[in-house]
Amino acid sequence: MKNWIRLLATTVIMAPLAAMAGGKVVVYNWSEYIPEDTIERFTAETGIEVVYATYESNETMYSKLQLQKNAGYDVVVPSTYYVAKMAKEKMIQPLQKELLPNLKHLDSALLNKEYDPQNNYSIPYFWGSTGLGVNTSEMDISTIHSWKQLWEPQYKGQLLLMDDVREVFHVALVLNGHSPNTTNPDEIKQAYELLKKLMPNVLLFNSDAPREPYMAGDVNFGMIWNGEVMMAQEEDDAIQYVYPDEGAVFWVDSFAIPAGASNVKEAHAFINFMMQPEIAKSCVEYVGYATPNKTAIAMLDKELRDNPVIFPPQSVIEKGEFQSDVGEAIEIYNNYWQQLKVGQ
């Protein structure tokens, strides 16, 4: 009841302000990472027009921002390690917390992390994992439990890998018993040697909508993001997710504001809006990743809240590892990555 009154009060106070506000905000987000009506709701509530663009890898977003001298976009959504990198390179600006009152809804367990102490530069939007995707109508899921199985010769020319250097190397590094965030050139080289043996099994790389080749029946086994499995299951229950024994790849994607953004106030309004529990809830329901918004989690259906694909049990989280910035070593990764992709 109290909430209801507050909502009404905010609407009454905000509505005229919103109408006056006008303005626009340019959002640059991962593809398929927001419910379709969210942007309309934001414009209806604030009067701020949204220009929306998408990317499919951190690298693309980073390159574009560099090219445009960090201008042209007002909100971007880098992954963990890119937040650290971009903050260090002064590509994103410190956030004005007073413009983000909805921050109180976020779970403190996902705030103040090593990649961005005090969350000076970023606000987590979603967190999720990369694990094994299986089409159970073609394969027996009970036998699938390890990253190692990707190397089995029976999958020659059949697998899907993420089109993301860090995620693919994560698997090989972990299998070799090394840290997935290593900067040691020898360990990276060893991982490359292992991945080279995996290449004959790879049919394609996809970080755009990896669920689609699974749903089209072109791929039955490989890597996938947990949220993509959630989305796929809306149409086809046979597509399932497995957290590998060696641990899944965990990541956080966060809102940040580029240093050269021209609509800083509107950008804060957008980020704040996305933290509204009602909005965060609809985002989880649509995108299928885990939200750091604990108020929103409490509002979710029990079925969704207890779904281990979205919200893995603590033991699974502890086994996995979160990605962090590898600094200059990323160049070593990238060179090997290019060699892998040309089939060397």
Place this chain on the structure above:
Amino acid sequence: MSRPDFGQVLSFRQLVITLTLGWLTLMVIAPHALVIMTSFMTPDTEHLAVWPLSLESYSKVLQPIYFDVFFHSLWLSAVATLVCLLIGYPFAYILAKQPPWLRAVLLVLMMVPFWTNSLIRTYAIKLILGKKGLINSLLVSTGIIEQPITMLYTEFAVIVGLVYVLLPFMVLPLIASFEKLSADLSEASKDLGANAAQRFIHIVLPLTAPGIIAGCLIVFLPAMGMFYVADLLGGAKNLLLGNVIKNQFLVVRDWPFGSAFSITLIVMMAAMLWLYVLANRFVQRRGGLDDENL
């Protein structure tokens, strides 16, 4: 009748020339100058490209792995070009023989699909070649095969995509060649006792050679750069030179190397155009009035 204002005509001409030159400078010369300059700079991940000048990027182009991509890319493009020629040549021959109105209709029909964005058409190919796609379900349901064949995300799919996107560029110059081909020549040689094969080899083929070469060039060269076809149909493996260049710019951020690679591609293109000019001269001289051996 008033005399045309000479000064005005002149200024109009100047205007056109200025516009053309301005356009070329802005859209062709300046960007290429930038790319050439970048290709000689030193890579830097934060600032993309920095001084001093170096030849390092060009030596990287010569690395063995890129040689492999290079030849692989040449091979894929060559196959696509050959397939385009095999489809396009008879097509252009038949089309050129039609009465003008029918020719126009057929040409329009050929062009209509190309009014749709090529990216969308490439997505459509995915639906046709997939494991549960049109071809596989047809073959499985008619019992010709038991298990669906993997066609999508293979080199085969990339070639299909390239042929589909580039076919009109092969057909158009060929039609122009066939239209110029006079039926009298064929009839005359027939009267002189040449059989169909002789007529084709000695008359039709040499006279349409400029069309064949022009068509092959405008299919072959763009084919190597069509990274989106290889990304969508080939599973984002670096199959074509275009993919390597795109990744150098967007993923690795080694702009000098990406630029050096682009320049290498342009130089190759120029070399091939030069060959075309030579071949054209050769073809036209044979039996022509300016043939010194005549």
